[in-house]
């Protein structure tokens with residue numbers, strides 16, 4: 001074909017040992033995101049030890065996590081609804097990676113947990129705990145384990161993990 | 166409406182680290198594509214840029230930064246962005262630049278320089294999660310794929326070995342790709358199954374590598390294409406679709422958003438039975454299971470059937486439905502948006518009969534390329550004809 | 552253009568998430584257009600940059616609040632006017648009848664605005680100068696005043712005019728009476744650029760609904776037509792681009808005017824909304840758009856040509872200086888304002904009898920990229 005495939009490969013050592021010129025920069029990029037009405041309420045309720053969803057008045061779908069509008073019917077959402085602390089594992093993973101892709105000695109168990117009382121399959125991501133790896137299963141019933149009240153900050157981490165019921 | 170053809174493609178080597186800056190990689194890919202099209206930059210009416218998160222290159226408004234390398238100075242220059250889906254989405258944007266009548270010749274230039282960010286490209290991915298619901302858990306990007314893969318395997322009862330076959334096929338196909346980063350002629354299913362567990366069920370050899378690279382396409386109106394090209398490849402259908410941001414609210418076992426994008430593209434291309442009519446396909450394969458998931462979403466396999474087709478050899482380069490004959494992201498590399506070169510670019514080369522050692526037999530007439538992105542929620546699909 | 556809606560434009564919106572802010576704007580736009588986003592809209596275009604959002608792949612966060620779930624939706628890493636260009640092209644292919652364009656600013660979520668601007672400069676050259684990013688505006692203004700027949704007082708006059716105009720805009724946050732002297736006396740930050748000449752940040756979301764000609768006539772008695780649209784970029788290198796002239800705006804205007812068949816725009820255009828994120832930019836842009844008879848924007852301004860009651864009101868909304876810098880929504884704001892003017896719905900800042908208008912965008916520091924749209928009633 002006579003095509004020219006170009007590009008000059010480098011190794012990590014080329015950079016580490018200064019064989020090519022580099023420039024370093026750490027961006028100054030900080031934010032304080034407004035949670036808004038629904039997630040704001042969700043976080044407040046977490047601090048109180050409750051899970052809360054929000055209803056669409058068109059067909060009574062209960063969203064979890066709550067939101068201020070129904071994305072299906074495109075209307076403002078209705079009332080907040082307190083939900084149970086229990087749910088079902090929709091899927092999970094056994095992860096040996098931390099957030100920077102560094103290897104963990106002991107894996108963390110993470111899953112998507114759909115919450116009882118919310119619409120079918122509506123859940124959020126959280127950790128799974130007090131469980132052996134071999135016992136993890138999709139469909140497993142679980143329950144939230146909360147931080148002591150005085151340590152809660154109005155964040156998803158006010159729940160430590162979900163454990164098998 | 167105006168017919169639009171691809172008349173040239175180009176790409177750089179895909180490597181973990183390239184010396185070239187993002188601008189320089191764009192320049193190399195553009196030169197190769199223009200050479201194949203027999204055109205010069207002055208013939209180009211508009212430029213479309215595609216690139217995934219700015220965090221990789223470490224430049225805010227990365228499109229503005231890349232613009233001279235992409236040939237965009239003093240031209241209408243537009244960057245579109247749908248995460249990994251950009252790989253087949255910027256060609257769609259190129260299509261509407263021509264199909265609308267606004268331009269006759271358009272360059273589409275995709276770039277990704279993932280080596281700039283330290284300590285690891287994963288660091289950028291940490292910020293793709295919802296800042297309030299997900300990020301406090303300090304997630305790793307691989308989690309989300311591991312959870313999707315687990316759900317897919319569990320719902321359809323799929324064995325890991327059948328997924329590993331995709332990694333083996335693509336890394337072996339990549340041996341024939343001059344730009345490949347992770348080709349391996351001798352890899353086996355056992356190698357994949359015995360590789361290090363990252364986030365179960367994802368193991369090291371289930372994942373495509375981070376890469377530097379760029380790719381380019383030249384798109385032209387029918388008049389120009391027939392004048393300058395012996396082998397124009399026509400864009401006959403395009404589709405794209407996004408699902409809700411709330412990825413924890415849907416069943417991850419089937420990509421409904423992709424099925425909708427595919428239906429849009431097939432409808433436009435007047436394809437009634439994709440399984441019969443499509444001769445070659447390049448689905449997005451950043452993980453081995455994604456090729457399977459995407460074959461099903463593209464309606465080229467029933468739900469849960471893609472692993473069986475793979476086991477039976479249907480998706481081999483000489484099979485009935487050659488899938489990722491390029492070697493895919495698994496074998497050639499994954500410079501996110503720049504994988505356009507092995508998706509849209511590869512289908513162009515295959516249908517033009519210019520794929521060299523990768524050429525699928527039987528002079529294919531209809532090809533499909535697809536890419537996928539965002540929080541497991543977006544797909545772009547293009548149907549092309551020789 | 553068959554529908555417009557906005558929510559804004561205060562300095563901060565702590566009670567809204569960016570999604571809720573956009574939902575409010577979308578509700579209004581869909582009501583105005585008489586469309587149901589879940590049934591009637593063929594495609595959605597969102598204009599956004601990751602580092603404004605604080606979210607890598609910010610496309611992820613776009614669909615729900617627009618009614619775009621499981622529909623064709625994509626992001627343009629550009630200004631809202633670039634989004635309009637994409638919607639325009641999609642409709643022109645013949646495959647799309649109704650397309651929605653959204654852009655927003657949640658600038659109040661950003662704690663390090665200057666740090667992010669700096670991050671847009673070339674990493675190997677300019678960034679390492681460690682200068683405040685607005686140094687570039689100072690350089691440009693200096694070159695502009697040197698080359699063109701305008702003065703520092705003319706730039707100060709732009710601030711006076713736009714803040715005055717903004718007093719009559721129902722949602723502007725920075726309207727007020729400011730004298731030229733007050734602007735001249737404000738702190739010189741990047742000589743000759745002064746503190747009062749820099750538009751302050753504001754929050755807001757804007758949603759526009761576009762339709763094909765046939766569909767538009769079905770939806771409304773008062774469609775506003777896009778007669779021409781163009782966008783262009785000068786060099787990303789500061790050394791090889793023009794600092795004195797906004798060439799990107801001239802090239803974009805050439806494209807838009809050619810498409811619109813518009814000649815002698817200064818005589819024909821009734822109203823213009825142009826980028827004024829720094830006061831000198833308004834004059835520079837008016838000249839590049841051929842709305843100043845060469846390099847005479849300052850002189851025309853002094854003669855009252857661009858005032859509300861003048862021959863060609865420029866930024867009757869109050870512009871960015873009066874309403875606020877809306878980041879990537881800035882261009883969409885200008886398009887929306889022209890639509891309001893041509894519909895006769897601009898309220899207290901209505902330009903009498905306007906039927907032909909021009910909206911122009913610039914992507915801000917450090918870019919030399921912008922767009923132009925010609926709209927007609």
Ligand SMILES: [Zn+2]
Nearest residue numbers: 056058070073
């Ligand atoms: Zn509803």
